[in-house]
């Protein structure tokens with residue numbers, strides 16, 4: 001298939017791209033490189049451009065004869081979304097609509113969308129199922145939920161078929177060491193702990209140890225980025241074969257506390273470092289664990305990296321190697 005991957009120079013997108021290339025697909029990556037890295041695009045055609053550019057989107061659909069879209073491009077910092085809501089509605093919602101319009105104009109009918117566990121807000125029950133109430137506590141989560149609603153309208157109106165994948169905490173790196181997570185600024189727990197193990201940071205702060213969990217720190221469901229990537233391929237193939245639109249959670253189904261993550265990093269790296277308890281971070285739910293039963297049953301998706309140790313080991317290999325060179329432009 002000729003597949004357009006938006007945000008393919010980013011962390012998750014580059015792993016999706018690599019998995020698509022391995023399956024022999026023709027891939028066109030669109031990324032504005034605001035957060036992504038050119039080096040992360042390991043094959044296919046790369047177009048440096050922005051989702052705001054409607055003409056470009058139409059041109060790509062036509063000239064590259066796109067048959068399916070995987071849409072990962074977005075802004076995804078929860079804290080920033082609370083300070084700059086407009087940026088999030090514009091990029092994650094309005095720019096996404098540009099993409100849908102270009103698809104419809106060019107009769108492209110299948111899209112896999114990167115949604116997030118942040119659409120749920122504080123969950124009613126654990127593990128979280130897809131029919132849990134969706135009351136996002138951040139603009140980020142809301143912008144993603146709005147786009148999910150738009151997808152439903154486009155399906156009702158034009159017969160556009162979508163799979164919306166609500167990821168939990170993406171983690172780990174390409175086991176071949178070619179690509180990995182390189183966010184700047186980094187806000188995610190595992191890379192931050194690894195940077196501490198490497199001495200890039202003085203210490204790791206645990207954001208709150210008074211949550212109603214076994215050890216008082218927050219529990220999350222970490223899913224390996226290659227397991228995520230595999231789900232995109234299954235979802236796109238299912239749509240191409242005529243499957244109806246659907247929403248799926250994607251997690252490993254296991255919860256680990258912040259303290260457990262830190263202890264596992266110490267074991268995997270063989271390094272000790274300072275840990276300090278600090279204030280809770282605003283908006284952090286105590287426990288987020290996915291039920292991924294639906295995608296397992298419907299698309300036969302099976303996570304391969306179910307142990308935290310394995311997930312962290314792949315990330316450690318990547319961080320130890322130095323990752324991508326620091327970007328030199330000064331935007």
Ligand SMILES: NC(=O)c1ccc[n+]([C@@H]2O[C@H](COP(=O)([O-])OP(=O)(O)OC[C@H]3O[C@@H](n4cnc5c(N)ncnc54)[C@H](O)[C@@H]3O)[C@@H](O)[C@H]2O)c1
Nearest residue numbers: 007010011012031032034035036050051073074076114170
């Ligand atoms: N990382 C996680 O744990 C996680 C969890 C849930 C959902 N998600 C979602 O998954 C997707 C990918 O996340 P990631 O961690 O790889 O983020 P990322 O920032 O590494 O990748 C996003 C990419 O999109 C590009 N981009 C952003 N806006 C663009 C635009 N208007 N035009 C063109 N390119 C644009 C960026 O340059 C970047 O390369 C996002 O949609 C995010 O919301 C991520």
Ligand SMILES: O=c1ccn([C@@H]2O[C@H](COP(=O)(O)OP(=O)(O)O[C@H]3O[C@H](CO)[C@H](O)[C@H](O)[C@H]3O)[C@@H](O)[C@H]2O)c(=O)[nH]1
Nearest residue numbers: 116117118168169187188189192205206207218258281284
């Ligand atoms: O230095 C740190 C960084 C994080 N944490 C804690 O570690 C846990 C995980 O935090 P991350 O920032 O790694 O991940 P989040 O669970 O906050 O968020 C991730 O998952 C969400 C959905 O669950 C959204 O999709 C979001 O985009 C994605 O980053 C949280 O309890 C957080 O408070 C620390 O204690 N110290």
